[in-house]
Amino acid sequence: MKKNKMLTETLVRAADFLPKENNSDPDSFQMTVSDTLLLGLFGDTPDYSNPKIEELWQKVLNGNDEETIAWCLEKGVDLLDTDGKPVPAFRDIAVMLKAIDSGILKLDK
Numbered sequence: 001m002k003k004n005k006m007l008t009e010t011l012v013r014a015a016d017f018l019p020k021e022n023n024s025d026p027d028s029f030q031m032t033v034s035d036t037l038l039l040g041l042f043g044d045t046p047d048y049s050n051p052k053i054e055e056l057w058q059k060v061l062n063g064n065d066e067e068t069i070a071w072c073l074e075k076g077v078d079l080l081d082t083d084g085k086p087v088p089a090f091r092d093i094a095v096m097l098k099a100i101d102s103g104i105l106k107l108d109k
Contacts, residue, residue, distance in 0.1 A: 011073075014093055015081040017041055034089035038096065041077070044105075046095045052104050056095045068094045075101065 017040035019033060031039070038045045048054050060068055069079050069086060075097050079090040087093075099105040 010076050011078055012041065012076055013078045014041060014087045014090070015078075018081070018087065034092060037087060037089050038092055041093060042096050044096075046092055046099070050104075053095065053099055056098045056102075056104070057091070060091045060094045060098065065090075072097055 014037060017037045019036050035045055046053050046057070048057060065086065069090065072079050072090075072094050077093060077097060079086050079093060081087050096105070100107060
């Protein structure tokens with residue numbers, strides 16, 4: 001089995017950004033679990049109206065999920081929950097990382 005080499009010293013667990021409890025107040029604004037994860041991790045969600053982002057989505061969607069999860073781990077984001085299953089929106093998270101990695105999106109410093 002090939003060991004993944006971390007490209008960063010910091011590991012972010014996407015599962016840590018999952019909502020803790022479901023707010024049952026029907027009058028309150030409810031974000032989807034996916035949006036909560038993406039906004040917590042990146043402060044934004046993928047703009048799929050951008051053709052470059054859509055192209056990344058197609059590559060991730062048509063790619064191998066295990067390879068995508070391993071690549072994200074190398075980039076410092078663990079996409080697996082405590083049960084070892086990918087978190088919701090794991091592909092969207094991969095798209096955001098790939099967009100940052102390729103320079104389509106810039107990180108604020």
